[in-house]
Amino acid sequence: MSAPTDAQRMEKIVSLCKRRGFIFQSSEIYGGLNGAWDYGPLGVELKRNLKNYWWRVMVHERDDVVGMDGAILTHPAVLKASGHVEGFSDPMVDCRICKAHLRADQLVEKKGAKQCPNCGGKDFTEARQFNLMFETHVGAAAEESSIAYLRPETAQSMFVQFKNVLEVSRSKLPFGIAQIGKAFRNEINPRNFTFRSREFEQMELEYFCRPEQGTELLEYWKEERLMFYENIGVPRGKLHVLTVPDEERAFYSKGTYDIEYDFPFGRQELEGVAYRTDYDLSQHQKASGKSLEYFDEETKEKLVPHVVEPSAGVDRTVLAMICEAYAEDQAPNDKGEMESRVVLRFHPRMAPIKCAVFPLLKNKVSLVAKAKEVVALLRPEMTVFYDESGAIGRRYRRQDEIGTPFCVTIDFETLGEKDPARRDTVTLRDRDSMKQERVPVEDLPVILRERIR
Ligand code: ATP
Numbered sequence: 001m002s003a004p005t006d007a008q009r010m011e012k013i014v015s016l017c018k019r020r021g022f023i024f025q026s027s028e029i030y031g032g033l034n035g036a037w038d039y040g041p042l043g044v045e046l047k048r049n050l051k052n053y054w055w056r057v058m059v060h061e062r063d064d065v066v067g068m069d070g071a072i073l074t075h076p077a078v079l080k081a082s083g084h085v086e087g088f089s090d091p092m093v094d095c096r097i098c099k100a101h102l103r104a105d106q107l108v109e110k111k112g113a114k115q116c117p118n119c120g121g122k123d124f125t126e127a128r129q130f131n132l133m134f135e136t137h138v139g140a141a142a143e144e145s146s147i148a149y150l151r152p153e154t155a156q157s158m159f160v161q162f163k164n165v166l167e168v169s170r171s172k173l174p175f176g177i178a179q180i181g182k183a184f185r186n187e188i189n190p191r192n193f194t195f196r197s198r199e200f201e202q203m204e205l206e207y208f209c210r211p212e213q214g215t216e217l218l219e220y221w222k223e224e225r226l227m228f229y230e231n232i233g234v235p236r237g238k239l240h241v242l243t244v245p246d247e248e249r250a251f252y253s254k255g256t257y258d259i260e261y262d263f264p265f266g267r268q269e270l271e272g273v274a275y276r277t278d279y280d281l282s283q284h285q286k287a288s289g290k291s292l293e294y295f296d297e298e299t300k301e302k303l304v305p306h307v308v309e310p311s312a313g314v315d316r317t318v319l320a321m322i323c324e325a326y327a328e329d330q331a332p333n334d335k336g337e338m339e340s341r342v343v344l345r346f347h348p349r350m351a352p353i354k355c356a357v358f359p360l361l362k363n364k365v366s367l368v369a370k371a372k373e374v375v376a377l378l379r380p381e382m383t384v385f386y387d388e389s390g391a392i393g394r395r396y397r398r399q400d401e402i403g404t405p406f407c408v409t410i411d412f413e414t415l416g417e418k419d420p421a422r423r424d425t426v427t428l429r430d431r432d433s434m435k436q437e438r439v440p441v442e443d444l445p446v447i448l449r450e451r452i453r
Helices: 005-020 039-059 076-081 154-159 160-170 210-231 280-290 316-326 365-379 392-402 441-452
Strands: 023-025 037-038 065-067 091-096 099-102 108-110 113-115 130-132 134-139 147-150 175-184 201-211 239-243 255-263 266-277 294-296 302-303 306-313 326-332 338-343 357-360 382-387 406-410 426-429 437-441
Touching: 005 023, 005 160, 005 316, 023 306, 023 338, 037 039, 039 065, 039 175, 039 210, 039 316, 076 147, 076 154, 076 316, 076 437, 130 306, 154 160, 154 175, 154 201, 154 280, 154 306, 160 175, 201 210, 201 316, 210 239, 210 255, 210 266, 239 266, 255 316, 266 280, 306 316, 316 326, 316 406, 326 392, 338 392, 338 406, 357 365, 357 392, 365 382, 365 406, 392 406, 406 441, 426 441, 437 441
Parallel strands: 065 175, 357 382, 357 406
Antiparallel strands: 023 037, 091 099, 091 130, 108 113, 134 147, 175 201, 201 306, 239 255, 255 266, 266 306, 294 302, 326 338, 406 426, 426 437
16 A cells, blocks of 8 residues: 655645755756756765765675775676667657656556546557667767766666776676666656656675675665664665565566555665676677686685675655655744744754754854854764754744754853853753753764664
């Protein structure tokens, strides 16, 4: 059962993203470029936190995975061998009434007939295959021999560089190569905000193994990846594992799971975890004529490794985190009256700004100076935002709306004016519980580090 869609909630999220600087339409002042998005000051922080955390758990905290960063421009031979030139396409139809190009397999049926989402028309051309790759030319001459492609996935460079990485890392099976980077697909109908874009980022791991380990490792990686989402604030209850049925799976795959999330626009894929057998390495070995075999020193046997691939979308995960975090509740204003507030309940480890620091009054030099000292103390460890304008309640509200988990206020007690015992203590306010605690300034780095890691 798919979750009900909620168009109104999605509209609010899109508008918040623009208003507070998470995501803007690309080339907006020229009318926008369909399927491309720009991340603003807060969006870029959120995205970096996600990518850094993925890299931390997938590469740095493991002995068996190394990273790489491949080129986006790709030799056509690579994508011929992988099957993309021939077959990386979606079925497309044209609406005969409004001329819209539409993805044939995503047309919604109404009263037994497929309908055009633009004009409601029911008259379509025959479906034809549309290749999703962006073609370009390398060098000055635009001719057949200078064609190159923008990569449609990061995976291929990891297969093509398999031997080089294996040699330099001296890895033993099973081991993985990880990569985060841009990918490009000329999607027929980009939609649902950043969910389906023409330019996007992927976080992919190719985990090479012996053939007999593949099935077990598919299960292992599915579980690892589910845990990852929980650790970034997407609860298990909102995730669904779809076992891709035989007829929808690539012919070479011995098992594929889609990890899906209940977005406000419906249940959709966040990540695919696929057991791809030895298909990719074998194809490249055949096409290039270069050995991509692994030599097992114990058994003295040569083999083409099998691979399990968890392939996640950065933009889709960022969007899931924002959708999951978005909430409206009640909070007291400066007069103690309850008001509605918008809050992004990001997991602290993902929040773009970790801590906001406020002097109680902006025209009191000693408060401002102390607040700036606190900023300087925290800045080496985390993203900090200094704000001195407006009532404290308003400042909290602004931080709630961008998901800052902690706010620190410097008041007269911090200066020791009321009670010397409270000198150099501040109030630390929690975004979700709105509770305040009094803590010594010198303890702040340790307390916060513990909560955001
Ligand atoms: P879909 O069926 O939604 O088009 P896919 O199955 O083709 O996705 P994969 O080829 O498995 O996607 O790519 C791996 C991941 O890359 C996806 O799970 C998704 O997170 C991300 N991704 C793929 N296409 C796009 C896109 N057009 N925009 C944003 N992210 C994408």
